[in-house]
Amino acid sequence: MTSLLLLLAVTWSPFDGERVEFGRDVRPILSQACYPCHGPDDGKREAGLRLDRADVVHDPREILVPGSPSGSELYYRITTDSSLERMPPETALHQLTSEQVDVLRRWIEQGASYEEHWSFQPIRRPEVPAVRHTSWPVNAIDHFVLERLEGLDLGPADEADRRTLIRRLTLDLTGLPPTLDEIATFVADSSPDAVEKLVDRLLASPAYAERMTLAWMDAARYGDTSVFHADGPRSMWPWRDWVLDAYEHNLPFDEFTLAQLAGDLVPGATLEQRIATGFIRNNGTSDEGGAIDEELRVSYMIDRVKTTGNVWLGLSTECAQCHEHKYDPISQRDYYRLFAFFNQSVEKGFQTRQGNAAPVMTVPAADQGRRLEELETILQATEGYLSSVQPPALELAAWAEDQRQKILALQVPTLTPWQALGPLRAGSSREAFQKTYGPEKHVDLAAKTAGLFWESRDDLVDGAVHALALPNNSALYLYRTIHVDQATTRSASFGSDDTLQVWLNGESLLATEVYRAAAADQNRLVLDLKAGPNRLLIKVVNGGGQSGVYFKLLGLPVPDAVAATLGAERSARTPEQLEALRDYFVRNVWSVGRRRVTELQSTRNELTTLQQSIPTVMVMEDLPEGRPTYLLDRGQYDAPKRDQSLEPGVLEFLLPMPNNAPRNRLGLAQWLIDPDHPLTARVAVNRYWAMLLGTGLVGTVMDFGSQGEFPSHPQLLDWLAAEFIASGWNVKHILKLIVLSSTYRQSSHRRPELTDLDPRNRMLGRAPRFRLQGEFIRDQALAVSGLLVDRVGGPGVRPYQPPGLWNEVSLDKNVRFARESGEALYRRSMYIYWKRSAPMPAMTIFDAPTREKCVVQRQRTNTPLQALVTLNDVQFVEAARHLAERMMRAGSDFKKRLDHGFERCTGRPADERRRTIMRSVLDRQLATFRADPAAAAALVAVGDSSRDESLEAVEHAAWTVIASMLLNLDETLNRE
C-alpha cells in the first residue's frame, strides 16, 4: 500500500501545471506524429506546412498562436471530431494519445516556444547540482543521479557487497571473472582506495583492451570474410590488433578516431596509422560474377556513410540516401557530400573471394621486419658485386671466342620481350584452366582483352624461373614472337606453376593441367618455326600458393641476347653488349661469380618465403586525381545528377568545418573530433555508459536524432561529454569515473518501491543486473575451468563448432570448416574466426550480430537455444569437467569442493540452501555413474584436452555434472 501511495504521489504531482519543455516533451510527439508530412523533407510536405521550425508561428493560417490553443489551427486539427479535418489522418501509423494532445495544449498555452534539438546544441558543462544526502556522492555523476532520485523523494540503493563488486567490475572491464586470489585480496582490503586500486589494475590489463576491442568490432563490422556472394576469407586481424594496442595504451579517442578515418592522409603517416584505416575497409564486399562494378562500389560508400553516422554521430543518415531526411535536418545534398569523402577511394567494386583486395599493406611483425631488412641488404650487396666485378679478362675472352665459334654455326632467332595479360580470375583453377579468355583465338596487343591490357614483361628473361605472384585460381597469358630468317625447327624448354598451355601460331601444342612448383625443363616441345615472325602464346594458371614460369629456347648454349653479342664482330660490340657479356660470364661461367649467384638465390628464396608469411591488411588510399561525386537520384548508383557535382562536406547544422581543415577524410575526422562538435563526445560517453550500466543515458544508443529518446539525465550526459573532451578524450578516465561512482557501485537487487515506478531503472535507483554477452559467457567458462589461453591478438581461430555449417550454405560445394586443435580451442571468444554468412552459432544464439553491418548495441535475449549451448556444447562440457577437476583438487570434503566452484563462477561460496540442493544432485549422480561407469567414462572424455587420470572417473563425472550446473546458474550467466 505504501508503494502505491508513493506511486500516486510521484506520478501525479510533477505534471499538474508543470512547465512543458519542448525538447523533452513536445518534439518527440511532433516528430513521430507530424514530421513525416510536415517535417524537413521538402519532397513530401503536405499543405506547405513545416512544424519543425519556429517560424511556423508566423504562418498566416494561424497554425500556432502562442498562448491560445483554441486559436491555433494545430490544436483544432488534433482535437476535432471531423474525420476530414482531423490530424494525424486516420490512416497514419501514429495517432496521438490524449496525454500527447494535452502536452501540446499546454505547450501552446505556455507560448509554443521552440528550441533546437538538444543533441545538436553545443555541449556546455553544467553545474553539479546540490543534493541532500551529501555523504553518498563519490563524484559528480552521483550528484546528477541523486538529485533526480531525491526529486522523487527516493534515496539510492545500498552499495553492493565486495564479492559482487569485484565480479561486476572484473566482468565489466575485462569480460573475465575474477580469480579466487583476486577476490580474497579485494575482500580483505579495507583501505579507502581499495576499489580504485582494483579498477586501476583492471584498466591496465590486456583483458581490458580485449573487452573494449570486442565492442568496437561490432561497431566496425569486423569480420574474417567478405560477406557477399562467396563470402571468401580476408585478413583484417592486423587492424583488430591495432585496436587492441590502441586500447591497451589508452590512445585518446580523438586520435583513435582520426587514425581510423584518415590515418593514411596524415602527413608522414606511420605504418600504424595506415593500418588503422582498415576500419573503413571492414565493410562487406562482393565477388559475384554478374555484379555491376559501380553498383557495388557505391554500396560500399553508402555503408561507410552509415557506419560513420552510427558510430560517431549517433545519427541514421540512410534516409537521405534517397530523399530528404524526414526527421532530422539532413538533406540529400548533405548526404552525398558526406559520401564524397569516402568516394575518393581507389578500390574497385568487384573484389576478390580470395584474400585481401587492393589496396593492401603488409604488416610485418618486429622480428620479421628486421630479417626483411637484413635480407634486402644482403641482396643489394650481392647484386652490387655481381654487376660490377671484373672477371679475369683472359678467361672471359677465351670463353667468348669459344662460344662465338659455336654460335656462328647456328641461326639465331630474334625473340621479342614477353607481353603479359592477367591475372584473370576464376572461381576455381579448373575453370581458369578451361576458360577461353580470348588470346587463344587472336592476340591484339593494343586491344583490351578480357577487360585488361597487355603489359610488357621484359623482366621475364629466358632461362630462369620467374615468380609470377598470381592470385589463387587465376590465369596469366604470355605472348611473344620468334623471328627466324629461314624456316627451322628448335626445341624449347618450359616450366610452370601450376598448369601450362602452349600455342604456336594459333595451334595448340600443349595443355597440361598439373599442379606443381615451377622448374626448368618440366616440359620440352619442338617448335616448327616458319620464316618470319612466329606467334608463341603460353597460359599459366595458379591453383594456389606460389606461381611461376620458365622458358628457354634450346639449341643455343647461351641466352639469345648474349648469343647476339657473341655473333657480332668483336669490334662492333657496343658497351651495353660488352656489359651483357660480362654479366653473363660472371653469373654463369666464372666459378667465383657462380658461387655468389647460388648465395643470391638462397637469399631470394628466404625473402620470398618470408614475404609470403607476412600478413596483409586492407587499408584506405584515395585516388590522387580525385573522383567527382554527384547526387544520386533516389539513391540509384546509375542515376547520378551530373549537373550537381558535389564537394566533400560535413553536416554544417552541427558544426562548420574547422578552419584550414582539408576537404578530405582528414578534414572529416578533424571535424568529428573538434571540441565544439555537439555529438561525438556525447555519443561516445553514452556508449560507455550503456556498456557499464546496461542502458544508455540516451536509451537509443544509435539515435540521437529527433526520433531518438530524450536522455534520462541530460545534464549528466553533458557533464560526462564535457569531462571527456576536457580530459583529452581520455577513455580510461571516463570509464574509471563511472565505475568509481556510488551510482555504479549500488546493489542490483530489485527495490520494491522502484519496481512499479521505474521498471526500466532509468532513474538508476539501483545497479542493473543483466546477462553476460555470449563471448563473456564462453570466456568465463574457459577461465573458471583453467582452460583459457590468454594469448593476445593474431589471426582468427576455429574452436569447436557443429559440423557442416559452412558447407550447407557455401557457394562451392566444398567450403568446409576445419576445426583447429590445441590452444586455438581455448582462446578468448573475440578471436573466433568470424565467417559472416555462417557465424559461430554459439555466439549468435547469444545475440552476437553477424557483423555484416555496424551494430553499436546488442540485443539481450533469453532463449531455449542458449540453454542448449551452455548445457551441451562440447566447449562448455569440457570446461565443466576441468572445473570439476579443480573442485576435486580443492579439498576432500564436499563443502570445500563446492565452495571452490561456486566462488569461481559467482564470486561467492555456496550457502546452506544451495549446498543442500547440490548435495542431493551429487549423491544421485554418484549412484547413477557407479551403476553405469561407461557413462561416467564417456562424460569425462568430452573434448580434446587430457584428463587428470588420477581422479576416479565416477566421482569426476558426478562433479562434472555439478560443474555444468554451476556454469548454467542464472547468477553465473548474469553480471549482478
Place this chain on the structure above:
Amino acid sequence: MDPIRENQQLLTRRTLLGRSARGLGALALASMLPRGLAAAPASTGANGLPGLPHFAPRAKRVIYLFMSGGPSHIDLFDYKPALREIHGIELPESIRQGQRLTTMTSGQTTFPCVAPMFDFQRHGQHGTWVSELLPYTARIVDDITIVKSMNTEAINHDPAITFINTGNQQPGKPSLGAWLSYGLGTMNRDLPDYVVMISRGSGNLQALYARLWASGFLPSKHQGVKFRSGGDPVLYLGNPPGIDATTRRHMLDGIAAINEARYEETGDAEIHDRIAQYEMAYRMQSSVPDLMDLSDEPESVFDLYGPDARKPGTFASNCILARRLAERDVRFIQLFHRGWDGHGNLPREIRGQCKDTDQAAAALVMDLKQRGLLDDTLVICGGEFGRTIYSQGTLTKDNHGRDHHGRCFHTWLAGAGIKRGFEYGETDDFCYNIVKDPVHIRDLNATILNQLGIDHERFTYPYQGLDQKLTGVEEAHVVKGILA
C-alpha cells in the same frame, strides 16, 4: 519523451483507469515495448504483440518452399505457344529496352532467344500450361495460384535473395519469418516459431547466408532455427555423452531451485524467464527428435512424397517434416532448396532440380489438403528471380544457359485464402517484361502478412529513428487479385 515521464504517464493513465497495483506488472511490460506498440490495442493472446493480428487471419502458419538460385519461369510455367516461333531469333531491342543485364552476359555480342526445350500441356480445369518437368505439380494446378508477374530490381543472387527474404538488398534487416515470430508469437510451447531446413539439388549451387533467416534488428530469439538432417537436428540439442534424460532432469531441477533462491534474493523477475527457457530447451530435446523421426509415417505417405522422402536431408524428406511442423503449429517453416542457377546446361540441370522437388512439393499441398490443414496454411513456392529468354553462352540443338532475370518470374501459392486454379499476371511474348498485373516482391510480402491478419503498413519496429517495416519505405500493395 523523457523515458521516466513516459512511464509515469502510462502509470497515471492506467491508474485512472482503475487498474490495481497488481496490474502494473503487465504495464511495466508494455512500457518496455518499442514506442507505438505499447499503445496498441490489447493482445489477442500468445506472446505476440498487443494488437496483432490486426484483423482476422486466413493463415495460421506458412510453409515457404524457397527455390534458391532463380528457377526458370520460361521452362516451367510461363508458357505460350508463340515461344516456339522466336526460338533462335535475336532478342529485339524493343523488348530488352536497354535494361541492365548482369556482367555475365552484358558483354555477349548476340542474344538468341531460346524456347523451352520441353513439352508443355494444359492441365486441370483451369487449363494451366505446365512443363513436362513438373508432372506432379500439374496435378495440383487447380489448388494453386501461379503468379507470373513477380519482379525485383536485383539482378544478382546475393542482393536478390536478401531482398526477397528480408525486404532489403542490403544485410541487416529481419527476415520474413523473424517478423512473424516477433509479431504473432508462438503457438507451440515445445518448438521454435520459425524453422529453416536446407536441401541441395544437383544443379549449380548458389550460396546461402545466415542473414536470410536472421532476426536483423529484432531480438535474436526471433531468428530462424535450422533443423538439420545430420548430427543434432537442432544445434546443441543432444545431451553430452554420459548424460541421459534422467540426469538432465535432475540437473535442471537443481538449477531451477538455485535460480529460484536467487530470485528471492534479488527480486529479478527475468530469472523466472530463464527457468522457463531451460524448461523449453528440455522439452525440445524430446519434441524435436519426435518430430524428426518419420518412422511413424505410413507407407502411403512415402509413396505420396516420393522415393527421396526416405533419405534424410532431401527436399522430399524436408517436405514431410514441414507438414509435421505445420501439424504442430509452428508459425513459419521455410525450406531452401539449392541449385536452380542454370547459367549453362540449363536443360539438364533443371530436369534434375524438378525431379528433386516436383513430387514432394505437390504431395505437400495434397497432404495438407487431405488433413484439412490447407485451409489455414499458406504454401508458397518460388525463388529470388527468373531467367532470361536469351541464351547465356552458345545455343546448341540441345543445350543452352539462361542468365538471371528480375523483370519477371513466377511464384506459386496455395491455401489460406488464396484462389484455387488461378493464374495472375502476364508477361510479353518473350517472357521478358510484364504486360499485366505486376507483383513486386514487396507486394508478395505484403500479401503474405495480409493472409496472417497483418497490415504491413502498421507492422513496424522502431530502429535508428525509423518505423522499420518488412516492406520497406517504397509502396507495397496486397495482391487482392489472388485472394479468394
